[in-house]
Amino acid sequence: MANFQLTYKPFGDKAILIEWPNRIDENILKDILQFKQVIENDASKYIVEVNHAYNSILIIYKNFINDFTIKISNLSRLYKIKKTDLVLSSKLWKIPVCYDLSFGIDSEEILKSKNIDLRLLIRLHTNPVYTIYFIGFLPGFLYLGGLAEELHFPRKNNPRLHIKKGSVAIGENQTGIYPNESPGGWNIIGNSPIHLFNSSEDVPCLIKGGDKIKFYPVSLEEHLQITELVKTNTYQMESEVLSG
Template identity: 35%
Template sequence: MLSFHPIGDQAVRIRLGDRIEPSVHDRVRQWCRALERQSIPGVIEWVPSYTAVTVLYRPGEVTYRQLVQSLERLAEQLDEEPLPQPRMISLPVCYGGEYGPDLESLAEWCGKTPEEVIRIHSSVEYVVYMMGFAPGFPYLGGLPKEIAAPRLATPRSSVPAGSVGIAGEQTGVYPIATPGGWRIIGRTPIPLYDPIRNPPVLLKAGDRLRFRPVDRTEYLSITEALEKGEDVWNTGEWLMDKT
């Protein structure tokens, strides 16, 4: 289901499907890869989502019709665009306690013990479908329905950076301190967003992600190493593929 739609006077939405499913996600990745390689005049950037890609452009350099024509030509070559193997990333997470204040209430909601929630949440390979809400915030698909739970009735005014949360059938990680209503079950010491890092955002659409439970001692050890500027990426187990 390929179609093009204007979003204001500076963006085009490439619609690729109606449902969140692997085949549509692969198509989104193909479009992003092709846009990166083709360098269409007037295009500023593109933003992938669950079922679409939004292309931002400069109307002074290219008209909407001209851009759509370029995108239509690109669509004819899309099947020839190879998809790179997704990166597999494993983030350490300290569940419960001060780092996961909603773990016990979420477990009660789901009819599980906190230990069962941790086991289920950390046993899945998630897909990073899209980024949004805040710089570096990943929307992850694949959360088991047995630990799905609604958002908090009253959002928190501030959720610490690194907090791992659940909202409905999604899970995600807060990259910066921000208000939020997701149920917080743990926290990772690995920064998902760092404005002085290149690139500043750790994750990207198409990545695969697993959560690795760690205790408070290991959490603090990783935090201390990061504060000292140590290269935790080469010594830790959390980034399994840096390509």
């Protein structure tokens, strides 16, 4: 586990915020996920939950923290312990996307601004293997890193009140999928028929931080076929286990 210069801050009466350097970086993500696992292994019975974002971990404890200095000192000690045998498991998930303009309601604006055609947009969007940094904003909303610079595009000044479930979108240097209908200010370029979050399942969201995503294009007909399979719970999202 690499050693970064971390800061530790009280966050209310029952929580501590740990922050890494303020940048999107896969080395930082790996360090965060490793330290998160160390914390959970060491003090799970004292903790309500441990959440992470691009460059931070928030630890929420069950009881009030009487002495933050002691807690922070213990966390700092844990971080400095090298865990050379700690392996993080991850998966590569392959997600179908239909880029038809009937779904990609903002694609024409992007195409015109970038002076590219739809085929190139699709190729640029499906070529990368994206890293999932964390899940937030909505349950199942994946924050992905790795969008091609040619597709970076500003968020909308006036967000929409209703974004369709499964909408695949671009916001600044990020791309993602809206797991449910919601407001949103990202630019819609397609739609995926899969469910990213299902509250009725034992594990509502199969995908987790540290996993990878690979988009692949499907036609309108294929999108409809997958939608029907999803409705009957007979669609199996393709994935493969990656080495730690």
